[in-house]
Amino acid sequence: METVRLNIAGREYPLRAPGTQVENLKRAAGIINAKFSEFKVQFNVEDPVDLLAMTALHLATEGQSTVQETVAGSESLSTANRERMVEISKHLERLLEV
Secondary structure, three states: OEEEEEEEOOEEEEEEEOHHHHHHHHHHHHHHHHHHHHHHHHHOOOOHHHHHHHHHHHHHHHHHHHHHHHHHOOOOOOHHHHHHHHHHHHHHHHHHHO
């Protein structure tokens, strides 16, 4: 496990994560900050809670459409694999709700 410090919306968050995930976490923080800044300018909003909520909603819905397209395109997969993909998608959606 490694300690990584992520700056999200101007706040620093120290996390412990497997070394293999550190770059993914940094990349994700970069995506969040970019969308946060984009919404700040686009909607002229200063409240970081509102901006983070808008960012979370955008990223969650973006992920849902990708998952739905993937599941819809998986008709050639076995029933077991398709059910597993649906299970994983539901789990990811629950994680994004937090």
